[in-house]
Amino acid sequence: MKYKKLGNSDLIVSNICLGCMGFGDSAKGQHSWTLNEENSEEIIKYALEKGINFFDTAIAYQSGTSEQYLGRILKKYIEREKVVIATKFLPRTEDEIEKGISGQQHIETMLNKSLENLGMEYVDLYIYHMWDYNTPLYDIMEGLNNIIKAGKIKYIGISNCFAWQLAEANALAEKYGFAKFISIQGHYNLIFREEEREMIPYCKEKNIAITPYSSLAGGRLSKHYGESSRRLTEDKYAKLKYDLTEKQDKTIIDRVIEIADKKNISMTEVSLAWLIKKGAIPIVGATKTAQIDGMVKSVNAILTEEEIKYLEEPYLPHKLVGVMAQNLK
Structure with a gap:
């Protein structure tokens, strides 16, 4: 494993972040394909053994049970200070707005619940x-x-936003002496590259860490045709993001397969090596230990400039999907 500093922070993280959306009680959230605690433990323990020290979860993942699993499992195997934990908070609800609960009150309440779920002090x-x-x-x-001043968090990041929003937020923070966002978690992979228009150049200019989600496009960039998984068949949100562009994305996926076969490596290694070459720290989920192996190997996989151009050349513009599409309304 290789490690690097996370943007403008002093956090040293593995060049792969284990995404924890796939862990949690399958009866308590958006996803039906998530792993129970026993199977989650197998994945997390193996990731630690392979040198991954960066874990990303959210209070929204399976009603907080992803946070609960992660916290309990990590406590069994590693000291708190040796891992970097990221979690996320949601906007205020309509009910909170009606009751006059401020943004600050909402954030503190959500963080306290996440800390309780994780069993951590920060x-x-x-x-x-x-x-x-x-x-x-x-x-x-x-x-x-x-x-941050209370010692409950070290740094802040942002997800699912436009470059102008991130720029506005950090400009406001600079004006008032507040902490700035040091990372962006956006939708970015070989078949969805809309972040390259403004977000990626802005972050590189400001040394803001790029930590993409959906790095393997819900398995589309890691599985050969005919291979399947429970997530591929049951993840309705991923289908929403990728099914409409399946035909235009096929050319790129074919080229990932071609390069992987030529180099005798996995599709996962090719797809993640491309993101790492772009300066990203990919967030990648796993439901099998073998998938961790592919993630780890990708850190040392080398793509030539010609191979990168070959992978990128067929890309066509995509419409924004998911949360970002809703933000346009």
Whole structure:
């Protein structure tokens, strides 16, 4: 495993982050394909053994049970200070808005619940999961700054936003002496590259860490045709993101297969090596230990400039999907 500093922070993280959306009680959330605690433990323990020290979860994942599993499992195998934990908070609910609960109160309540779920005293990276259009930005940034000063979090990150929003937030933070966002968790992979228009250049200019989710496009960039998994068949959200562009994405997936076969490595290694070459720290989920092996090997996989161009050349613009598409309304 290789390690690097996470953007403008002093956090040293593995060049692969284990995404924990696939862990949690399958009866308590959006996803039916998540692993129970016993199977989650097998994956997390193996990831630790392979040198992964960066873990990403969220209070929204399976009603907080992903956080609960992660916290309990890590406590069995490693000292708290040796891992970097990221979790996320959601916008205020309509009910909270009606009751006059401020953005700062909401953030503190959500963080306290996440800390309870994790069984931890602090979180290394607290991520604004999606932009809250009903709460003043100042309220959000001051609230986050306050919990940093309280020692409950070390740094803040953001997910599912536009480059102008990240720039505006960090400009406001600089003006008032608040903590700035040090990472962006956006939708970015070989078959969805819309982040390259503005977000990626902005983050490289400001040394903001790029930690993409859906790095393997829900398995589409890691499985040969005919291979399947429970997630591929049951993940409705991933189908929403990728099914409409399946034909135009096929050319790129074919080229991933071609290069993987030529180099005698896995599709996972090719797909993640491309992201790492772009300066990213990919967030990747796993439901089998063998998938961890592919993640780890990708850190040392080498793609030539010609291979990178070959992978990128067929890409066509995509419409925004998921949360980002909703943000356009």
